Amino acid sequence: MKEKELCRLIHVSQLYYEQNKTQSEIASELEISRPAVSYLLNKARKAGIVKIDVLSYHRTIRGIRHELCHRFNLKSCQVVTLPDDLYQTGADVLLEFLPKTKILGLGWGYNTDKIIKAFAQQSDMGINGGVICPLIGATTAPQRGYHPDELVKELSQKTGYTAEFLNCPAIPTTAEEQTQVLASDDYKRIEDYWKRTSTALITLGSYPSVPDHGSAMRFGRKLIEEKAVGCLLSYFFNPQGELIHGEDDYAIQIPLELLARVKNVIGFVPQEANIDSVISGLKTGYFKHLVITETLASEIIKQMDERKRI
Template identity: 80%
Template sequence: MKEKELCRLIHVSQLYYEENKTQSEIARDLDISRPAVSYLLNKARKAGIVKIDVLSYHRTIRGIRHELCHIFNLKSCRVVTLPDDLYQIGADVLVEFLPKTKILGLGWGYNIDKIIAKFKKSPGELNSGVICPLIGAITAPQRGYHPDDLVKALAQKTDRLGQVLNCPAIPATAKEQAQVMATEDYKRIEDYWKKTTTALITLGSFPSVPDHGSAMRFGRKLIKEKAVGCLLTYFFNPQGELIPSEDDFAIQIPLEQLARVRDVIGFVPQEANVASIISGLKTGYFKHLIITETLASEIINQMDENKSV
């Protein structure tokens, strides 16, 4: 094919497929007949200049959402095409849930902090209700791991009542745990946990950053039992089963209460690994999911591979 003819086929194809011009418009612009435009487009496809990829249903965003909801028994799933939009979508989903939420429980972490940062000052219809932390704080000045601060930040943007826990997430002994659980702050938050209607939690992984005192709480048990998933500061094996420890004195919402929360929204960071996400979803606590298209597709592929083994 001569260079002049190749350039003409490329030009016509760009006008039609990239600039969305009709064949009649192209014919008028190039001063040729409409059948001539159709001929050139067909020739471009045969020459391999134009390649049309028709996605099967399970590769579309709608198909991916449907598949994840089916596999993990989710009520809804937001699949984000552009990773840069992930935190804004997280904030948008929160806005959708707030009008029907009496008590909102917040998890912790850098990603929750980023979602709240994207949250714009809300209109009046969102301001009726309470926001409370689902876990205590770490002692290090790690951004996002002081849930009381996250609660205050979101309460300020929604004009909701923010309730704080004022305690460490990981007491070192059973005695210290008992002392925290005897405080009025803990008892008040515990009562809110029983009535929480919506929760926002990040699907984490093991090893976790920052470390959740895992050596003190579990020794080498997490490694021996192949921990991969993390929810707040609970750890799970690849099957989504909890890995317990007699030396775990963490202050966080009990899992039996979390299981009764009507809408638990799981946020999946862009850097999350597939094994940890699958572990978290297999726990059954999450009812809604926010995830990138890339990670969602990898999860579906991994689940398909597991079926064929």
């Protein structure tokens, strides 16, 4: 194809597809017939100058949401096209549940902190007498978001909900220390709230994790030997979503049998999440609602389809 003809095809295609001019308008501007414009546009498509991609249903946002809900038994799924909107979407989803939530359980982590930062001040939400409580103790690491009592306090100030604190470490170092925590009034009060929690917000994490959660002390080499990939609070799971037990695991966090009773567990998937860890977390069955980017959601579906073919 000669350069002059190529430029003509590009120009006609730009007028039609980018500037949204009709074929009649293009014909008038170029002083040619409308059928001639149609011929040029068809030729441009055949030459590969114009590529039209019609999405199949499962590649649309609606289709992706439906597919994830179907595969992981979710009640809802918010698929975010722009990663910059991820934290605000997480805050918006949480806001939808608060009016019908008496007790909210809050996980930990940098991403949970970012969601709370994106949460707008709500002046009248505390009128329903709601309570916010942590789902896990605090870590000694300085990383933002790993002191759940502080996250609870910040969100309570934005919602008017009452803040309840656990006041204990997430990872006691001995069985004796764990026994003391379990016998404390703070723990017993929070445990009672856990039994009545109706909504929880938890980030889907991965192994290895940052901070480390004392994994070597709690599990020895079991996390490596059993191929840990997913992390929920400070529970670790293999690729099938099965819990990995540690002989010296004294972590202070909501028992999984109580988490399973929470009606609405909102799972938040960070943009940088590992695909295998997300699949592992979703396979646990604890999550009922999900916030995830379109890119990650599509990759999860693609990877699971590929595994079926192997």
